[in-house]
Each structure stands twice: as structure tokens, then as C-alpha cells.
Amino acid sequence: MASPMVQDFTTPVLRNVDLGRGNWLLEFEAASAAAEMRPAQFFMIGVPGSDVLLRRPFSVCGLPGTFSDGRAGAVQILYRVYGRGTKLLASLGPGAPLHILGPLGHGFTSPQDKNTKIVFVAGGIGCAPFPAFLAELEREGRRATMIYGARSADELPLLDWFRERCDAVVVTTNDGSLGASGLVTGPLEQMLRGAGGEQLHLYVCGPTPMLKAVAKMALATGIACDLALEAPMACGFGVCLGCVVPTHAQPDGPVTFERVCVEGPVMRAERMAW
Amino acid sequence: MVTPDLSVAIGSVRLKNPVLTASGTFGYGLEFLPFLDLAQLGGLVTKGLSPRPRKGNPPERIVETPAGMLNAIGLQNVGIDVFLAEKLPALRGHDTVVVANVFGETEAEYVEVCEKLDEAAGVAAIELNVSCPNTEAGGMVFGNDAASLARITRACRRATRLPLWVKLSPNVTDIREIAKAAEAEGADAVSLVNTFVGMAIDVEKRRPVLANVSGGLSGPAIRPLAVWMTWQVRRAVTIPIVGMGGIMTARDAMEFILAGATAVQVGTANFVNPRAAVDVAEGLTAWLKEHNVASVRELVGALASPPTASGCP
Numbered sequence: 001m002a003s004p005m006v007q008d009f010t011t012p013v014l015r016n017v018d019l020g021r022g023n024w025l026l027e028f029e030a031a032s033a034a035a036e037m038r039p040a041q042f043f044m045i046g047v048p049g050s051d052v053l054l055r056r057p058f059s060v061c062g063l064p065g066t067f068s069d070g071r072a073g074a075v076q077i078l079y080r081v082y083g084r085g086t087k088l089l090a091s092l093g094p095g096a097p098l099h100i101l102g103p104l105g106h107g108f109t110s111p112q113d114k115n116t117k118i119v120f121v122a123g124g125i126g127c128a129p130f131p132a133f134l135a136e137l138e139r140e141g142r143r144a145t146m147i148y149g150a151r152s153a154d155e156l157p158l159l160d161w162f163r164e165r166c167d168a169v170v171v172t173t174n175d176g177s178l179g180a181s182g183l184v185t186g187p188l189e190q191m192l193r194g195a196g197g198e199q200l201h202l203y204v205c206g207p208t209p210m211l212k213a214v215a216k217m218a219l220a221t222g223i224a225c226d227l228a229l230e231a232p233m234a235c236g237f238g239v240c241l242g243c244v245v246p247t248h249a250q251p252d253g254p255v256t257f258e259r260v261c262v263e264g265p266v267m268r269a270e271r272m273a274w
Numbered sequence: 275m276v277t278p279d280l281s282v283a284i285g286s287v288r289l290k291n292p293v294l295t296a297s298g299t300f301g302y303g304l305e306f307l308p309f310l311d312l313a314q315l316g317g318l319v320t321k322g323l324s325p326r327p328r329k330g331n332p333p334e335r336i337v338e339t340p341a342g343m344l345n346a347i348g349l350q351n352v353g354i355d356v357f358l359a360e361k362l363p364a365l366r367g368h369d370t371v372v373v374a375n376v377f378g379e380t381e382a383e384y385v386e387v388c389e390k391l392d393e394a395a396g397v398a399a400i401e402l403n404v405s406c407p408n409t410e411a412g413g414m415v416f417g418n419d420a421a422s423l424a425r426i427t428r429a430c431r432r433a434t435r436l437p438l439w440v441k442l443s444p445n446v447t448d449i450r451e452i453a454k455a456a457e458a459e460g461a462d463a464v465s466l467v468n469t470f471v472g473m474a475i476d477v478e479k480r481r482p483v484l485a486n487v488s489g490g491l492s493g494p495a496i497r498p499l500a501v502w503m504t505w506q507v508r509r510a511v512t513i514p515i516v517g518m519g520g521i522m523t524a525r526d527a528m529e530f531i532l533a534g535a536t537a538v539q540v541g542t543a544n545f546v547n548p549r550a551a552v553d554v555a556e557g558l559t560a561w562l563k564e565h566n567v568a569s570v571r572e573l574v575g576a577l578a579s580p581p582t583a584s585g586c587p
Contacts, residue, residue: 008309008547053341054545054546099547231333232336234545234546238305239300239305240299240336242335243333243335244330255329257330
């Protein structure tokens with residue numbers, strides 16, 4: 001069931017910033033909806049009167065206080081122009097109405113143990129939930145390390161922002177145009193080997209093959225691993241049943257289909273039945 | 275003028291307004307409590323209920339298409355026992371009409387669910403899902419031809435005293451024949467239409483978008499098809515029709531009512547706007563006021579002749 005604090009509202013675009021190379025940052029006011037929102041929770045966003053029928057899910061990227069130039073009570077969404085929905089979003093200027101539903105789903109929770117090393121693993125636009133999470137960790141006096149991969153240097157939005165704030169950002173690109181050539185699993189494997197007795201907690205968001213690969217490594221080494229999942233969905237609040245993923249809702253139980261929008265989007269690696 | 279009368283009756287089932295929510299788009303109703311008061315609805319139709327829980331089809335399950343969407347959920351549901359033990363008691367506190375949508379893979383499964391619902395307090399009617407296109411067994415198999423539909427309707431008619439609505443598939447040669455079979459076997463109403471079977475292809479990957487290959491098409495794209503079928507069925511049977519197919523606004527609902535539907539169901543619109551059914555009901559009230567019509571019942575099937583009866587230029 002949708003959380004009781006979920007709100008369905010229309011609000012104007014405050015800013016829609018072209019970050020270049022197909023990446024955009026959309027800002028709108030969501031004062032009361034943002035107040036209780038967790039990093040990696042999401043909004044369904046639609047454009048009233050358009051011929052795009054369904055709203056699209058977007059992870060919250062910035063909550064009030066995340067970005068120094070963010071307006072009071074405003075939130076930010078990071079998106080990459082990919083299909084009809086995101087193309088439409090990119091055409092909107094300040095004042096254009098947005099049809100918003102949120103906050104939705106379950107977000108990231110930081111590890112209880114303050115000595116646990118926090119590692120973000122992001123693939124391209126999958127970096128979206130990490131700014132709000134990092135800002136929250138900073139307020140708790142904690143830090144994070146990031147492994148940030150993409151197909152090419154073009155697909156690493158907010159890289160400078162992360163570099164300024166994370167303890168370290170290890171970049172990988174499939175084509176070698178920036179950082180180490182290859183996938184995020186390369187540097188991750190080195191990190192896991194070099195961890196010694198240190199407790200790690202991975203927070204992962206990116207394309208499904210990356211999530212699967214990282215989850216597999218985490219499970220093999222017994223490291224805590226939270227995955228922020230993405231799936232096509234029609235409603236965002238649990239009724240269309242379109243966004244399910246195969247899981248073990250009970251450990252060692254049969255494979256079930258759980259909803260990314262309600263049971264997720266953040267799920268533990270051991271829950272997945274990929 | 276006084277507030278127009280929106281109440282209608284589908285056989286013995288009285289609805290405070292003619293707008294229900296369609297099965298598969300409204301969960302078990304409780305999911306919508308953050309957005310609306312269920313008492314504002316004419317009624318709600320539950321997700322299809324089977325004898326045992328179903329986990330449904332693997333993903334991908336949905337894709338947006340022009341003015342619509344394809345779904346192949348595969349009737350994932352909690353099963354009749356959990357519905358009766360957990361969902362229905364929570365619904366009883368709300369002043370709304372609950373219609374239970376029933377699905378089985380065999381005739382015996384349909385009968386089993388109908389019998390269990392027969393003893394349940396708080397269920398106003400049963401809607402037989404003989405038109406789901408997304409399961410290997412059951413569903414549309416029973417609604418594809420008049421003889422099969424007659425058999426399943428007869429069996430369920432014996433299994434329950436509750437009013438029986440039969441939800442028709444549009445994926446048939448002549449929907450009027452199917453509707454007549456439902457009427458002949460004692461159905462109290464027909465609801466139409468379920469989704470149209472369709473397919474979308476990911477051209478880059480050269481594969482079907484949906485894991486099930488095909489899915490059911492819903493949304494505004496199917497509205498003219500559904501209105502046409504409503505009009506055809508209106509002239510073929512005398513039992514009430516519950517019309518549906520891409521209703522997003524009160525004007526859309528009016529099309530079905532004028533074509534002969536006594537009530538309507540709002541489906542895909544619930545995904546886009548959780549208050550869609552309430553908005554449609556309120557829009558109907560406004561329309562009736564504006565046109566000085568005292569009761570929505572005056573409009574059921576009140577379609578005038580086309581502008582030029584002899585027509586082609």
C-alpha cells in the first residue's frame with residue numbers, strides 16, 4: 001500500500017537544467033512531500049495534457065539541502081533523455097506544470113555501525129539517488145567512497161559534484177574514455193580484496209546487468225549490499241503489478257514476484273532471485 | 275436545479291453513481307485510501323481472485339503504446355482465502371459496493387471461488403473473468419465462443435446466489451453471440467470490454483517487449499472499439515451493460531452510457547490519476563446539471579440517430 005504520506009499534486013517546473021550530453025536536472029517544489037522523503041525513494045512524474053499516457057518513475061536526486069543552489073522546499077530529479085517521456089520532460093521550461101505522485105517506495109538506510117565503510121556503486125544515470133544520500137550521510141558526520149562507471153565519459157553526470165564530496169571516486173568506462181577501462185566490477189573486486197577486516201556496505205544503482213554482477217560479488221564475500229532497482233511501471237503505488245522482479249520474499253522460500261514500487265525500489269542483494 | 279440523481283441499478287445491485295473501478299486496475303481498493311474515500315465510488319471491482327494465490331507472469335509485464343498500454347500481468351493475486359480473511363473485512367467499513375472478480379483455470383476452480391464468495395458478507399456481486407488474455411489456461415479460453423461461455427456461466431450460476439456479471443472479451447468474431455449466451459444462462463449483467471490482445475516489439479533487440487509475448491491493450495486507444503461493442507451488445511441483449519474501455523473523463527463515460535451502458539468502469543486511468551473514477555463521477559454530475567437532466571438513467575441508451583441516416587456523399 002502507498003505510504004500514508006504520499007501526495008498527488010501539480011506543481012510548476014522551477015528549473016530544468018541541461019547538464020549536457022543528454023543529462024538533465026529538473027527542479028520543482030515539493031515542500032511537504034519532500035519533508036519525510038528518503039534517498040532512493042521516487043516520484044512518478046507526468047505532464048498534464050500531453051499525449052504521453054503514463055507517469056514515469058524518477059528517483060529523487062536532491063532533497064532540500066543537497067545542492068547548495070537548490071531552492072527552499074525544492075527537490076531535484078536527474079534524468080537522461082532516452083524515450084518519449086524523458087524527451088517530453090526535456091522540452092519543459094520554468095512554469096510548466098508537472099503532475100507529481102510521491103514520495104513512493106522504500107529508500108536507502110545507512111548502516112547502524114558507524115565504523116562501516118560506505119561504498120556507492122553507480123552506473124551512468126544510476127548515480128541519481130546518491131547526491132541526496134551523500135548529503136544525509138554528511139549531516140551524520142559520515143563519508144562515502146564511490147565507484148562510478150558508464151559506457152563512456154559522456155554518461156557520468158554530476159561527476160565533479162561527487163569528486164568534491166566523496167572520499168574517493170573511482171571512474172570506469174567501457175570504452176576507456178575516462179578512468180579505468182572496463183566495468184565497475186574491476187575496481188570493486190580490488191576493493192573487496194583489500195578490505196581486510198573492514199566492514200563494507202554497498203549501495204548500488206545502475207543497469208540491471210551491473211546490479212546482478214555486483215550483487216553476486218557481494219553475496220560471495222558476505223558483504224551487505226542494497227540495490228536501488230528500476231522497472232517500467234504504470235502506477236507507482238502498487239496496483240498495476242507491472243514492475244515486479246523475481247525475489248525470495250522468504251529466505252530459502254519459493255520465487256515470488258515483488259513490486260519495485262512498493263517492496264522496493266531498494267532491495268537487499270540476497271532477496272533477489274535473478 | 276437540485277443535484278442530479280446519479281444512482282443506477284444493475285439488476286438488484288444499487289449503485290449511488292454509475293462509476294466503478296475496473297478489475298486489475300484498483301488492487302483490492304485499500305491501496306487507494308490515501309487518495310480517495312471509497313464511498314465516493316459507485317463501486318469497486320477487485321483484482322481477479324483465483325482459488326489459490328498466483329504469482330503471475332515474469333517481467334517485462336507492461337509497456338506504454340500509443341494512447342494506451344499493453345499488460346501481461348498473468349493474474350497475480352492473493353487468492354480467495356486471503357481476500358476473504360484480510361482484504362474483505364477491511365473493505366466492509368467503507369460504504370461502497372464491492373464486486374469480486376473471479377478467475378479460474380478450470381470450471382471447477384471458477385465454481386470453487388464462487389461458492390466461497392457466496393457465503394461472504396460484503397460482496398454485492400461476482401464478475402466472471404472469462405476474458406483475460408494473459409494466462410495459458412482459463413480466462414479467455416472460456417470466453418472465446420458462445421458454447422464455452424454458456425457452460426462456465428451455467429456452472430457459476432448454480433454455485434452462487436449473488437448477482438453474476440460476465441466480463442466479455444473483445445477478441446471474438448461477434449461479441450453479441452457471447453453476450454446472448456451469458457444472458458441465456460442467467461447472467462444478471464455483462465461487462466465489456468476486457469483488453470484487446472496486442473504485441474509490441476523492441477526493434478533494437480529484435481524481441482517482444484513483454485515476456486509473455488502478447489499482452490492486453492487498454493487505455494484511450496481502445497475507446498472507440500469498446501463504445502462500438504457496447505452499442506452492438508445493447509441491441510442484442512436486455513440485461514444491463516457495464517461499459518468500459520479507455521474512460522479517462524466524464525465525457526468518455528457519457529459515450530458508453532449513451533451507447534447503452536447502465537454503469538461504467540474506469541481502468542487504466544486509475545494508474546495515471548488515482549482519483550480518476552471520482553473525477554468521472556463528479557464530472558457526470560456537472561454534465562447533468564449543465565444539461566438540466568434530472569437523472570443519469572434518462573441517458574442510458576439515449577442515442578439519437580446519426581445526422582444523415584442515408585448518408586454517404
